[in-house]
Amino acid sequence: MTAPAIELKGISKAFGPVQANKDISISVQPGTIHGIIGENGAGKSTLMSILYGFYKADAGEIFIKGQKTLIPDSQAAIRAGIGMVFQHFKLVENFTVLENIILGAEHGAMLNSSLSNARKELKHLAEEYGLNVDPDEVIENLSVGHQQRVEILKALYRKAEILILDEPTGVLTPAEADQLFRILDRLREEGKTIILITHKLREIMEFTDTVSVMRRGEMTATVKTSETSPEHLAELMVGRKVLLRVDKKPAEPSETVLDIKGLRVVDEAGVERVKGIDLTVRAGEIVGIAGVAGNGQSELLEVLGGFADGTGEITMNGTALPLTGHGADGQARRAAGISHVPEDRQREGLIMEFAAWENTVFGYHHSPEIQNGILMDNNGIYTEAEAKMQRFDVRPPDPKLAAKNFSGGNQQKIVLAREIERNPDLLLIGQPTRGVDIGAIEFIHQQVVNLRDQGKAILLVSVELEEILSLADRVVVMFDGHITGERVASQTNEKELGLLMAGITDTSAVANGNGGNENSTQEVHADG
Amino acid sequence: MDKMPKWADIVLIPLISLFLAAFFSALVILAIGENPIAALKLMVDGALMRSAGWGYTLYYATNFIFTGLAVSVAFHARLFNIGGEGQAMLGGLGVALACLYIDWPHWSLAILGASVGAACFGALWALIPAYLQAKRGSHIVITTIMFNFIAAAILNYVLVELLRPVGAMDPASAKFPEAVHLPTFQDMFSTEGSKLFRGAPANVTFFLALLACLVVWVLIWKTRLGYEIRAFGESETAAKYAGISPVRITVIAMLISGALAGMMSVNTTMGESERLILNSTEGAGFIGIAVALMGRNHPFGVLLAAILFGFLYQGGAELALWTSIPRELIVVIQALVILFTGALDNMVREPLEKLFIAMRRRNA
Numbered sequence: 001m002t003a004p005a006i007e008l009k010g011i012s013k014a015f016g017p018v019q020a021n022k023d024i025s026i027s028v029q030p031g032t033i034h035g036i037i038g039e040n041g042a043g044k045s046t047l048m049s050i051l052y053g054f055y056k057a058d059a060g061e062i063f064i065k066g067q068k069t070l071i072p073d074s075q076a077a078i079r080a081g082i083g084m085v086f087q088h089f090k091l092v093e094n095f096t097v098l099e100n101i102i103l104g105a106e107h108g109a110m111l112n113s114s115l116s117n118a119r120k121e122l123k124h125l126a127e128e129y130g131l132n133v134d135p136d137e138v139i140e141n142l143s144v145g146h147q148q149r150v151e152i153l154k155a156l157y158r159k160a161e162i163l164i165l166d167e168p169t170g171v172l173t174p175a176e177a178d179q180l181f182r183i184l185d186r187l188r189e190e191g192k193t194i195i196l197i198t199h200k201l202r203e204i205m206e207f208t209d210t211v212s213v214m215r216r217g218e219m220t221a222t223v224k225t226s227e228t229s230p231e232h233l234a235e236l237m238v239g240r241k242v243l244l245r246v247d248k249k250p251a252e253p254s255e256t257v258l259d260i261k262g263l264r265v266v267d268e269a270g271v272e273r274v275k276g277i278d279l280t281v282r283a284g285e286i287v288g289i290a291g292v293a294g295n296g297q298s299e300l301l302e303v304l305g306g307f308a309d310g311t312g313e314i315t316m317n318g319t320a321l322p323l324t325g326h327g328a329d330g331q332a333r334r335a336a337g338i339s340h341v342p343e344d345r346q347r348e349g350l351i352m353e354f355a356a357w358e359n360t361v362f363g364y365h366h367s368p369e370i371q372n373g374i375l376m377d378n379n380g381i382y383t384e385a386e387a388k389m390q391r392f393d394v395r396p397p398d399p400k401l402a403a404k405n406f407s408g409g410n411q412q413k414i415v416l417a418r419e420i421e422r423n424p425d426l427l428l429i430g431q432p433t434r435g436v437d438i439g440a441i442e443f444i445h446q447q448v449v450n451l452r453d454q455g456k457a458i459l460l461v462s463v464e465l466e467e468i469l470s471l472a473d474r475v476v477v478m479f480d481g482h483i484t485g486e487r488v489a490s491q492t493n494e495k496e497l498g499l500l501m502a503g504i505t506d507t508s509a510v511a512n513g514n515g516g517n518e519n520s521t522q523e524v525h526a527d528g
Numbered sequence: 529m530d531k532m533p534k535w536a537d538i539v540l541i542p543l544i545s546l547f548l549a550a551f552f553s554a555l556v557i558l559a560i561g562e563n564p565i566a567a568l569k570l571m572v573d574g575a576l577m578r579s580a581g582w583g584y585t586l587y588y589a590t591n592f593i594f595t596g597l598a599v600s601v602a603f604h605a606r607l608f609n610i611g612g613e614g615q616a617m618l619g620g621l622g623v624a625l626a627c628l629y630i631d632w633p634h635w636s637l638a639i640l641g642a643s644v645g646a647a648c649f650g651a652l653w654a655l656i657p658a659y660l661q662a663k664r665g666s667h668i669v670i671t672t673i674m675f676n677f678i679a680a681a682i683l684n685y686v687l688v689e690l691l692r693p694v695g696a697m698d699p700a701s702a703k704f705p706e707a708v709h710l711p712t713f714q715d716m717f718s719t720e721g722s723k724l725f726r727g728a729p730a731n732v733t734f735f736l737a738l739l740a741c742l743v744v745w746v747l748i749w750k751t752r753l754g755y756e757i758r759a760f761g762e763s764e765t766a767a768k769y770a771g772i773s774p775v776r777i778t779v780i781a782m783l784i785s786g787a788l789a790g791m792m793s794v795n796t797t798m799g800e801s802e803r804l805i806l807n808s809t810e811g812a813g814f815i816g817i818a819v820a821l822m823g824r825n826h827p828f829g830v831l832l833a834a835i836l837f838g839f840l841y842q843g844g845a846e847l848a849l850w851t852s853i854p855r856e857l858i859v860v861i862q863a864l865v866i867l868f869t870g871a872l873d874n875m876v877r878e879p880l881e882k883l884f885i886a887m888r889r890r891n892a
Contacts, residue, residue: 016885307768330771340769348769351762358755363770365755375750 003066005030005193011060038214039437083155145176174498251473253282257457263312275481288472306333339419343430357385357399392417409440532884574846583728589838593737594792595816596830605781611672612789613813614679615650619790622649624804638708650790658782701804731799741827821870
């Protein structure tokens with residue numbers, strides 16, 4: 001057996017009272033893809049940051065190809081042959097591909113020789129690994145998938161033998177993700193070692209050779225992928241059995257609640273983001289909007305929620321809603337029976353510095369039942385918040401704690417408790433489980449389904465296809481501000497939706513797929 | 529989890545900062561050849577050991593409470609109102625107009641009228657920068673500081689050209705009528721046998737300032753408007769989501785802020801000089817920034833910080849009077865206090881936080 005490409009022994013790291021990594025040991029064989037999976041805050045990112053020289057471990061050793069190696073900074077990591085592809089790319093938008101690749105690795109004061117060397121090297125890399133990118137194209141003109149290739153090329157240009165990818169598919173269409181994994185396969189064949197950090201169990205199951213599970217700073221298991229199952233991995237991550245499917249009856253939709261006709265939204269930069277869409281949502285059904293992030297779904301939610309202007313027609317229970325001005329603000333929308341769990345709970349749904357109890361009335365602070373003369377009935381709000389947190393199993397159940405001190409999943413439960421218990425006619429819900437740990441996902445999905453079963457209309461926006469497929473009754477796909485297709489969730493599959501998400505409306509080749517069964521597996525994630 | 533207990537944040541940090549400021553001030557005093565301990569004793573004697581000293585300290589503190597509250601209210605909406613000076617100047621104009629042109633039967637009515645006048649003029653002076661910020665995005669720091677200069681120019685013009693009594697030489701309004709004379713602490717607290725607060729300018733406005741602290745506390749933490757102001761201050765995107773109008777909150781917060789700054793002039797113009805003079809604000813608008821910083825934007829903290837700065841003002845005047853320590857050095861000491869309590873807050877905070885975390889770990 002050859003020496004492992006990378007081996008960690010007893011790595012520990014604490015931030016103040018928080019033990020982010022506790023005595024972690026892994027060993028990754030060269031020429032393999034090793035997955036690391038774990039819930040939010042399980043310590044995956046900390047571990048990778050130690051490996052890349054951003055943090056210094058309190059204890060433990062790193063061995064590269066059997067050699068003990070110190071990695072005090074990222075330059076040392078690069079020298080040791082480690083390359084990192086971050087979730088958020090570190091590219092200069094208005095530089096060309098070539099300029100970005102040599103950035104920080106220029107030889108000498110003059111750029112010309114570096115550039116021509118890099119051009120040769122790049123051509124060579126492109127041929128060897130199938131990483132085709134035009135070296136003279138400016139980054140901002142490239143698709144997200146191609147930008148990611150540039151990141152990979154950057155690492156390879158620096159002679160990386162070990163490639164770490166942090167949540168690489170979060171921003172990709174299914175087709176782009178597929179291409180990425182083909183490239184990773186090729187890199188593996190050429191003997192590179194790849195560490196894949198992801199929250200998607202499917203990617204782990206399909207593409208990795210071995211997988212390590214982290215929970216609360218500890219490495220709970222390292223197993224061969226072929227010898228495990230998604231259910232088993234989920235259990236290892238959470239520490240208990242997790243229901244991976246959404247338990248729901250078929251929908252029984254009745255009258256139309258929300259009716260959108262010809263809606264257009266122009267953003268602050270003057271770019272049209274929603275280009276005339278028609279959409280209805282009926283009582284008792286969940287309509288899921290699928291699409292790669294940035295194709296107009298967020299703007300649609302913002303207009304419906306009352307914090308962006310639009311043009312067109314929206315009727316709610318038969319009454320037209322204004323789309324601009326004071327009558328179209330969040331207060332007016334709430335009065336019309338629309339509740340909204342926003343996509344970004346930290347920037348929109350909650351005031352992070354406010355205590356939980358203050359957040360339980362955020363947006364509804366004008367409601368008459370929480371007023372006490374000219375003052376707010378703070379005692380009443382507090383008591384009710386305590387009860388709400390109990391009902392929605394928010395942990396810790398302490399209303400005095402500031403919102404920022406709760407985990408992502410518990411923050412989301414606070415928002416959900418507030419919005420669902422208002423008993424809305426229509427619930428808008430954006431990225432309900434982004435950054436939420438797997439145990440809470442189960443609970444959140446169940447709450448949404450319960451609301452549907454009470455005959456409420458629900459409009460769900462998510463970039464997670466599996467979530468859409470398992471939660472929604474009807475799926476609408478958005479691409480570039482248009483609706484490219486509508487399918488019944490139980491009669492479509494990821495491939496078909498993937499094509500629609502890329503703007504290809506002819507899906508006859510992959511339609512009538514029997515994706516219904518495999519898609520009932522719910523998205524499972526935990527990033528960070 | 530919070531990094532350290534609340535009491536450490538509220539009490540310990542300001543005390544340590546204050547101690548550091550005192551230490552460096554002592555070095556400065558040593559460097560010019562004076563005895564820092566004697567200087568401190570003189571300041572304490574002059575400002576706190578006699579009732580007249582307290583009368584001055586609380587007079588200054590009254591000004592700083594109003595301007596400190598003004599900065600705090602705006603800051604809860606994350607608006608940095610550094611135009612308190614100008615708003616107070618115009619507030620003085622409001623006081624003068626109310627006192628000169630309305631025939632008040634009694635001071636108690638006059639102080640209400642003058643307060644309304646001061647608040648309206650101060651608020652008006654804050655309204656224009658607020659509107660420009662809310663609607664046009666002109667930065668409030670730039671506009672409010674510019675408005676300080678405009679206010680000074682306007683006051684100058686009004687005093688010289690309009691309010692100056694015929695034949696008078698100095699740029700000041702006529703003396704206010706006797707009926708609007710506010711009771712001073714001497715009037716209120718002296719008994720037959722003993723004269724307390726002799727000659728000191730502290731007056732009934734101090735209680736108005738205490739009332740203002742209470743009102744601001746209720747406003748910020750107990751009312752819907754305060755909730756909206758704080759929410760908007762913490763996150764504008766979240767405020768929009770909740771249907772809180774940024775324009776409305778910006779304007780309202782600045783109006784309240786300007787009104788509070790303006791009300792400072794009730795103390796100086798009506799309570800002390802009893803006529804409108806050119807430089808009655810004496811930089812209190814700027815001290816308000818330091819007071820708010822040190823008081824953590826909480827009315828109770830503002831009250832304590834205002835008294836501290838009142839002490840520094842009065843103690844400083846005593847030093848200038850009795851020693852060869854120049855008046856300018858007092859400004860240096862005040863600057864050191866501002867530097868350590870405000871700007872260098874993190875210098876004390878971070879080591880202290882680490883200490884508390886380390887202690888907690890040892891106990892755990």
